[in-house]
Amino acid sequence: MKRILIGGLHHESNSFSPIISGEGDFKVLRGDEIFENIRDNDSISGIITTLEQAGYEPVPTVFARAVPNGEVDGRFFQQLKNEMMQIAKQERGRIDAICLALHGSMRVEGLGEAEGPILEELRQLYPDIPIFASLDMHATMTDRMHQNADGFAGYKTAPHIDCTETGVLAARMTIYALENQTIPTTAWVRVPMLLAGEKSGTDVEPMISLIDQLKTIEQSDDVLAASILMGFPWADNPDSAVGIYVVTKNDQSKADRLALALAKTFWQKRQEFVFVSEYAKPKEAIDRALDYVAQGLTPVYLSDSGDNPTAGASADHTKFLAMLLEHPDINKLTRPIIYGGLYDPAAVAACQGRVGQTIELRFGAAFDHSSDPLRYTGQVVRTLDRYHYHGMPPGDLALFRVHQVLIVLAEKHVGFTSPEMFRELGLAPEEHPIIVCKLGYLTPEHKALARRGILVLSEGNTDQDLAQIDYQKVIRPIFPKDLDFAYDPTNHLKRGRR
Numbered sequence: 001m002k003r004i005l006i007g008g009l010h011h012e013s014n015s016f017s018p019i020i021s022g023e024g025d026f027k028v029l030r031g032d033e034i035f036e037n038i039r040d041n042d043s044i045s046g047i048i049t050t051l052e053q054a055g056y057e058p059v060p061t062v063f064a065r066a067v068p069n070g071e072v073d074g075r076f077f078q079q080l081k082n083e084m085m086q087i088a089k090q091e092r093g094r095i096d097a098i099c100l101a102l103h104g105s106m107r108v109e110g111l112g113e114a115e116g117p118i119l120e121e122l123r124q125l126y127p128d129i130p131i132f133a134s135l136d137m138h139a140t141m142t143d144r145m146h147q148n149a150d151g152f153a154g155y156k157t158a159p160h161i162d163c164t165e166t167g168v169l170a171a172r173m174t175i176y177a178l179e180n181q182t183i184p185t186t187a188w189v190r191v192p193m194l195l196a197g198e199k200s201g202t203d204v205e206p207m208i209s210l211i212d213q214l215k216t217i218e219q220s221d222d223v224l225a226a227s228i229l230m231g232f233p234w235a236d237n238p239d240s241a242v243g244i245y246v247v248t249k250n251d252q253s254k255a256d257r258l259a260l261a262l263a264k265t266f267w268q269k270r271q272e273f274v275f276v277s278e279y280a281k282p283k284e285a286i287d288r289a290l291d292y293v294a295q296g297l298t299p300v301y302l303s304d305s306g307d308n309p310t311a312g313a314s315a316d317h318t319k320f321l322a323m324l325l326e327h328p329d330i331n332k333l334t335r336p337i338i339y340g341g342l343y344d345p346a347a348v349a350a351c352q353g354r355v356g357q358t359i360e361l362r363f364g365a366a367f368d369h370s371s372d373p374l375r376y377t378g379q380v381v382r383t384l385d386r387y388h389y390h391g392m393p394p395g396d397l398a399l400f401r402v403h404q405v406l407i408v409l410a411e412k413h414v415g416f417t418s419p420e421m422f423r424e425l426g427l428a429p430e431e432h433p434i435i436v437c438k439l440g441y442l443t444p445e446h447k448a449l450a451r452r453g454i455l456v457l458s459e460g461n462t463d464q465d466l467a468q469i470d471y472q473k474v475i476r477p478i479f480p481k482d483l484d485f486a487y488d489p490t491n492h493l494k495r496g497r498r
C-alpha cells in the first residue's frame with residue numbers, strides 16, 4: 001500500500017497586531033490524534049478520507065491550528081517544524097507522496113513566511129516524490145512555496161464552506177501524480193492587488209463570475225485545479241498580492257494560458273470589488289442602527305471591522321466601544337445592546353467570583369496601545385468557565401454591563417463568529433436591539449439572525465481602508481495604494497520547478 005505523509009498548519013498572521021501567537025493559542029494534534037479529530041468543513045479531513053477511500057495509507061505528522069492573530073512565536077514554530085521533520089526523516093524511504101493542509105498566510109516572528117520553509121525542508125528530504133497542499137483562499141503565494149511543491153488548491157468560497165472539498169482536490173492531485181507516475185504542470189501569476197475579504201465575498205460579484213470561471217476551467221479534462229489566492233492584506237511583506245494558480249496534468253502552455261487570462265480578467269475588475277454589505281463610518285453607523293431600531297428592524301448588527309480577530313486583529317481596540325458607551329441614545333434604549341467583545345485576560349480574571357457585584361473595571365487596550373484602556377463601574381452579569389471556541393484551547397468569558405451595553409470579555413483570543421457564544425452567556429441575542437461584533441462580513445450564523453447588518457469602518461489592526469495603511473515591505477506599485485500603473489500579467493508568470 002502506498003503511504004502518504006500528511007499534516008498541516010493553519011494560521012493567518014496579522015503583522016500589524018502586536019500580539020505574538022504562542023503555544024497556548026494553538027491546538028496541536030500529533031500522530032493519530034489527527035485521525036481522532038476529524039471534523040466537518042476541514043481540509044485535512046478531506047485529504048484523509050480521500051486518500052483512505054482510494055486505498056492509500058495516510059501517515060500522520062503534526063497538525064496545528066490557531067485563531068488568526070499576530071505573527072507566530074519563532075521558537076514555537078521551529079519546534080512544530082522539527083516535530084514534523086523528525087517524522088518525515090524517520091519515514092524516509094517508506095513514503096510515496098506528501099499532501100498537506102496549509103493556510104498559506106502564516107508568518108513567523110523574525111523569520112517571515114511559515115509554509116515556504118516547511119515545504120522546502122520536505123523537498124530537501126524527498127527530492128523526487130510528489131508534494132501537494134490545500135490552501136486557504138486568503139493564502140499568499142511565495143517563491144519558496146511554489147518552487148518546493150507540485151501543486152496547490154485553494155478554497156473557492158468566502159465565508160469558507162468548501163474546506164473539505166479543497167482537501168479532496170489536493171488529495172486527488174496527489175493520487176493522480178502517483179497513479180500516472182507524472183508531475184503535473186503549474187502556472188502562478190501574481191496580480192499586484194491588496195484586497196480585503198470584506199470586498200471579495202463569493203456570494204456577490206465580481207467573485208461569483210470569477211469563481212464560475214475557475215469551476216469551468218476545472219471541468220476541462222486536462223486541468224487538475226484552478227485557484228484564486230487572494231493574499232492577506234494585513235500582513236506587511238514583499239509577497240503580499242493576489243495570485244492566480246493553475247495546475248494541469250501535463251500541459252504547461254495550457255496552464256500558462258489559463259492563469260494569464262484569469263489574471264488579466266481579475267485585474268480588469270479591480271474597481272468592481274466593493275464592500276459586500278452596507279457600510280458606514282462609526283458615528284454614522286450608530287445613527288443608522290438607531291434608525292433601524294426605531295423601525296423595529298432588530299437585531300441590527302454592527303461589525304467593528306477595524307479590529308476583527310478572525311483576521312488577526314488584537315480585538316482589544318476600544319474607540320468604537322467607548323463611542324457606544326457614551327452615546328446618549330444608546331443609553332436610552334429600553335433593552336441593552338450586546339458588544340462582542342474584547343480580548344482581555346486580566347479583565348476576565350477581575351470578574352471571576354464576583355457575579356452580581358458592581359465593580360470598577362479597567363478593560364481593553366491590553367495588547368494594542370493605539371487606543372486607551374477604559375475604566376467604568378458596572379455589573380458583572382455572568383462568567384463562563386472554559387469556553388471552547390472551534391476546538392481551540394478553552395478560555396473563560398465574562399459578561400460585564402455598563403449603562404446599556406453588555407460587554408463580552410474573553411480570556412483567549414477568540415472570534416466572535418456565532419450568536420451561540422451569547423446564548424452560552426445566558427443571553428437571547430434576538431431580543432437585543434443591536435449586536436456589535438468584532439468581525440468583518442457576517443458569518444452565516446449571525447446573518448440568519450440579523451435584520452440589518454452594517455460594516456463599521458472602525459480603527460484597528462484590520463483597517464478596511466487599505467490605501468491608508470503604511471506598508472513598508474509590500475512591493476509597489478500595488479492597487480489600491482497605487483492607482484495609476486500598467487500591469488502585464490506575462491511579466492508575472494512563474495512556472496513550476498519540474
Ligand SMILES: [Zn+2]
Nearest residue numbers: 136137138160
Ligand atoms: Zn481565509
